[in-house]
Amino acid sequence: MTIAVTAVPPISSFAQSLSDPAGFGDQSLITPRPGAIRLLGGIPAPEALPLPDFARVSAELWTDRAAATAALQYSSSTGLSGLREWIARREGVEPARIVVTNGGLHGLSLAVLTVVERGSAVAVDDPIFPLFLRVLELADGSVRPIPVDGDGLDVAALADRLAGGERISALYTVPDFHNPSQGTLTARRRGALADLAEQYGFWLLIDNPYRDLRFAGQDQGLATFHGSDRTIVVNTFTKTLGPGWRVGWLVLPEPLVTPIVRLRNRLDGHTSTVTQALLEHLLLADPAWFDTVLAPARRLYRERSLALADALAAEAPGAFRITRPEGGLFLWPRLTDDRVDAAALAARAADAGVLYQQGAFFASGPDTWESSRHLRLAYGDRTPDELREAARRLASAF
Amino acid sequence: MTIAVTAVPPISSFAQSLSDPAGFGDQSLITPRPGAIRLLGGIPAPEALPLPDFARVSAELWTDRAAATAALQYSSSTGLSGLREWIARREGVEPARIVVTNGGLHGLSLAVLTVVERGSAVAVDDPIFPLFLRVLELADGSVRPIPVDGDGLDVAALADRLAGGERISALYTVPDFHNPSQGTLTARRRGALADLAEQYGFWLLIDNPYRDLRFAGQDQGLATFHGSDRTIVVNTFTKTLGPGWRVGWLVLPEPLVTPIVRLRNRLDGHTSTVTQALLEHLLLADPAWFDTVLAPARRLYRERSLALADALAAEAPGAFRITRPEGGLFLWPRLTDDRVDAAALAARAADAGVLYQQGAFFASGPDTWESSRHLRLAYGDRTPDELREAARRLASAF
Numbered sequence: 121m122t123i124a125v126t127a128v129p130p131i132s133s134f135a136q137s138l139s140d141p142a143g144f145g146d147q148s149l150i151t152p153r154p155g156a157i158r159l160l161g162g163i164p165a166p167e168a169l170p171l172p173d174f175a176r177v178s179a180e181l182w183t184d185r186a187a188a189t190a191a192l193q194y195s196s197s198t199g200l201s202g203l204r205e206w207i208a209r210r211e212g213v214e215p216a217r218i219v220v221t222n223g224g225l226h227g228l229s230l231a232v233l234t235v236v237e238r239g240s241a242v243a244v245d246d247p248i249f250p251l252f253l254r255v256l257e258l259a260d261g262s263v264r265p266i267p268v269d270g271d272g273l274d275v276a277a278l279a280d281r282l283a284g285g286e287r288i289s290a291l292y293t294v295p296d297f298h299n300p301s302q303g304t305l306t307a308r309r310r311g312a313l314a315d316l317a318e319q320y321g322f323w324l325l326i327d328n329p330y331r332d333l334r335f336a337g338q339d340q341g342l343a344t345f346h347g348s349d350r351t352i353v354v355n356t357f358t359k360t361l362g363p364g365w366r367v368g369w370l371v372l373p374e375p376l377v378t379p380i381v382r383l384r385n386r387l388d389g390h391t392s393t394v395t396q397a398l399l400e401h402l403l404l405a406d407p408a409w410f411d412t413v414l415a416p417a418r419r420l421y422r423e424r425s426l427a428l429a430d431a432l433a434a435e436a437p438g439a440f441r442i443t444r445p446e447g448g449l450f451l452w453p454r455l456t457d458d459r460v461d462a463a464a465l466a467a468r469a470a471d472a473g474v475l476y477q478q479g480a481f482f483a484s485g486p487d488t489w490e491s492s493r494h495l496r497l498a499y500g501d502r503t504p505d506e507l508r509e510a511a512r513r514l515a516s517a518f
Numbered sequence: 519m520t521i522a523v524t525a526v527p528p529i530s531s532f533a534q535s536l537s538d539p540a541g542f543g544d545q546s547l548i549t550p551r552p553g554a555i556r557l558l559g560g561i562p563a564p565e566a567l568p569l570p571d572f573a574r575v576s577a578e579l580w581t582d583r584a585a586a587t588a589a590l591q592y593s594s595s596t597g598l599s600g601l602r603e604w605i606a607r608r609e610g611v612e613p614a615r616i617v618v619t620n621g622g623l624h625g626l627s628l629a630v631l632t633v634v635e636r637g638s639a640v641a642v643d644d645p646i647f648p649l650f651l652r653v654l655e656l657a658d659g660s661v662r663p664i665p666v667d668g669d670g671l672d673v674a675a676l677a678d679r680l681a682g683g684e685r686i687s688a689l690y691t692v693p694d695f696h697n698p699s700q701g702t703l704t705a706r707r708r709g710a711l712a713d714l715a716e717q718y719g720f721w722l723l724i725d726n727p728y729r730d731l732r733f734a735g736q737d738q739g740l741a742t743f744h745g746s747d748r749t750i751v752v753n754t755f756t757k758t759l760g761p762g763w764r765v766g767w768l769v770l771p772e773p774l775v776t777p778i779v780r781l782r783n784r785l786d787g788h789t790s791t792v793t794q795a796l797l798e799h800l801l802l803a804d805p806a807w808f809d810t811v812l813a814p815a816r817r818l819y820r821e822r823s824l825a826l827a828d829a830l831a832a833e834a835p836g837a838f839r840i841t842r843p844e845g846g847l848f849l850w851p852r853l854t855d856d857r858v859d860a861a862a863l864a865a866r867a868a869d870a871g872v873l874y875q876q877g878a879f880f881a882s883g884p885d886t887w888e889s890s891r892h893l894r895l896a897y898g899d900r901t902p903d904e905l906r907e908a909a910r911r912l913a914s915a916f
Contacts, residue, residue, distance in 0.1 A: 129687065129748065131632055132631065132636065133635060134632075139780075169587070171581075171587075179573065179576070182569055182570075182572045182573035190762075191762050192759075192761065193761055195762065221786075222620065222787075222790070223787060226786035229785045234532075234533040237530045238531065254784050258784050258785070259532070321527045322527055350527065362792075363591055363592045363791070364589050364795070365790060379534075382533070382536040383533060385649075385652060386623075386653050386655060387656070388619075388624035390764070392765075392793050393761070393764070394762045395792055395793060
């Protein structure tokens with residue numbers, strides 16, 4: 121007797137091509153020492169999120185039958201019109217160029233699927249926000265690492281490679297308070313980057329989730345990017361109003377709006393009308409509201425960044441080269457002694473009760489040495505006391 | 519003097535392959551007569567959505583600091599654990615098989631990208647929910663239409679084609695209160711379909727947004743599908759708690775959970791923690807709550823379906839073959855006289871002040887004749903009085 125056995129049908133080649141997580145993110149799989157201080161993620165401080173305002177606007181929405189009914193219905197793929205107009209005013213562009221997304225990562229994935237030709241070369245930050253490399257797998261993008269320094273992406277290095285004949289379909293960078301390396305792309309470099317995109321015909325993917333969290337130094341502007349018809353700017357309310365909303369936006373050159381909407385119509389229709397309506401009501405009811413949320417948040421992040429930077433300098437004198445952040449949620453200290461084993465230091469730090477991301481996880485190319493000399497310390501959701509204790513533990517591990 | 523001009527870089531071939539809307543959906547582009555009665559979309563009745571409960575749970579969430587803080591943070595790609603457990607209990611499967619999505623269309627797109635090999639053949643309902651054909655463009659799927667009758671998909675017709683040598687990577691059907699054709703797949707056909715999937719090694723994509731809206735007849739069960747390791751069941755809270763939430767779920771064979779999560783990690787991370795937390799609190803606080811929402815909704819849709827079906831029979835006697843719906847949101851009357859020009863009828867109806875979707879929009883194959891003999895009338899969000907008036911106007915157009 122024979123039994124007919126049919127194999128379970130395979131998943132698609134596309135699904136098979138997506139990698140398992142490695143490095144960045146794995147930290148969450150280890151069991152931390154009880155009481156360990158986690159400096160792992162770019163997470164906004166719970167104290168910086170305006171819970172009473174969310175309570176108030178929810179009460180208003182659900183007791184206004186017309187508004188509540190609209191919030192529970194389907195809505196436009198591009199987003200609620202009032203929310204788009206608010207975003208457009210803030211960005212200084214026409215509302216027609218705004219598409220509301222389910223957060224920053226979603227904006228990146230829509231952009232990659234729309235403008236990165238499958239298998240083409242994409243220049244990226246080195247070090248990089250590692251999740252972008254996973255997003256890039258959606259288009260089987262081939263990574264071309266470009267160094268990042270204290271002034272952001274090294275645009276001259278990119279220009280050299282382009283002049284040398286290298287061709288790319290797109291470039292990815294975080295211009296404000298770079299993740300992980302905390303620097304800001306200078307206005308001069310922004311202009312040079314937009315010029316290169318025009319000269320060589322590639323897309324700029326400008327990922328800017330930390331932009332609203334500047335607490336020192338000089339804003340370098342976005343007008344150059346918004347004036348370029350080769351630039352997609354990706355932003356989100358994640359770092360300002362909370363990741364849980366999953367509401368972000370794209371600023372698109374107008375010819376890209378229709379292709380992005382077509383893709384959206386096939387992927388998920390539109391962002392939750394409920395979450396959009398709540399944020400729209402808050403943002404439109406009081407034009408000053410968002411800035412009144414940001415002001416104390418910036419003070420809080422400034423205080424935390426200084427608490428960590430100064431405690432680390434005091435507790436482990438000479439061990440790190442430290443630059444005080446001007447914004448964002450990350451400190452990126454560099455080990456001064458090249459003989460230090462960075463992986464062993466991270467393991468000893470975990471034993472001592474402080475968890476952070478190793479710099480090597482953020483390398484986008486095969487040469488991980490320079491990245492490995494750094495630690496990424498996320499201070500956003502830790503109190504100054506916790507950060508000082510974290511610095512003591514890190515110093516003891518050192 | 520020459521001026522160097524670089525063309526705007528092209529969008530990806532993938533993005534170019536996505537079509538513009540045509541047919542279904544275009545109705546929303548025409549300017550309706552003022553006072554026109556819209557029977558266009560499968561939209562739940564605003565009166566059936568429990569606004570006071572949403573107000574209450576929002577007040578509870580935002581004033582509970584711990585719960586609110588959690589709702590504003592990142593969460594698991596698979597969804598909040600309590601919500602998954604509630605869904606799993608209701609579906610009768612293990613919670614590990616549930617992935618929360620941003621609604622039904624999102625579940626379909628995740629499923630298509632994961633199991634449909636690019637360019638492969640996919641058997642689908644004919645007539646079909648047309649947006650699935652757009653989703654299928656994500657994998658460049660090649661459509662194989664299978665007739666649907668009053669008992670759902672004609673599984674014997676599918677079996678004949680498979681026996682004749684045709685091979686497919688997946689099959690798509692709406693088993694309960696088919697969209698557009700209102701029938702329900704019989705238990706016997708469900709079993710035969712699962713057997714074919716096993717015998718020939720293809721995936722079943724079971725799209726079931728209307729399942730909870732049965733108001734007559736006998737439920738045909740989902741156990742056959744949940745017991746099959748080749749079946750993905752797609753469902754959503756869209757038709758029961760409102761489209762605006764954008765919260766749905768997949769019931770997956772366990773080997774598909776990891777591939778779906780990998781894809782999710784690259785597309786958008788996870789569904790809004792805020793919307794999930796609100797629904798989770800409602801569903802878990804009172805195990806009877808969801809059914810207390812559904813009971814009046816079912817009565818309301820029963821009343822509306824009968825108002826429309828009976829008024830149409832009374833106002834245009836003999837013009838249509840009408841089957842009273844057993845659930846869902848659609849009536850699919852068939853023109854009895856094959857000489858009637860269906861497109862002209864729709865135009866006259868629009869002039870008379872009633873808008874509906876022409877049956878021809880729902881054909882999935884080149885032969886649109888049988889579909890074109892039908893009208894899809896969506897009654898969910900219209901009152902009985904509006905539906906009776908719509909029937910009068912339709913009769914006058916006829």
